[in-house]
Amino acid sequence: MNEAKQQKLFEAARRAPAIEAPPNFVALVIAAVRREMPAANTPTLVDAFAALFPRFAIAAVLLIAVSVAADFYFDGGVDYKTATEQWFFGAE
16 A cells, blocks of 8 residues: 555544444443353362362471471480381391
8 A cells, every 4th residue: 555545544534523432332342241251160179179289298298297307306216227127127
């Protein structure tokens, strides 16, 4: 498109009267947006557990770590090497 024709089109657009929006334009737009939006899925029990799984895993690891630390702290005189060998090899 050449420049003169483009300038003529812009001038014609500037002279044209503005188009009035219908009085219920806002309601029409909101209705169209609601039609376009997908329905919200309600989370299932599996989705809830999947979302909470990382927290459960961290809590389990912390519980195990605290239990092992408490076991070493309160049973300081136990020889774990001998106990492990007896359990693993079945030696009495």
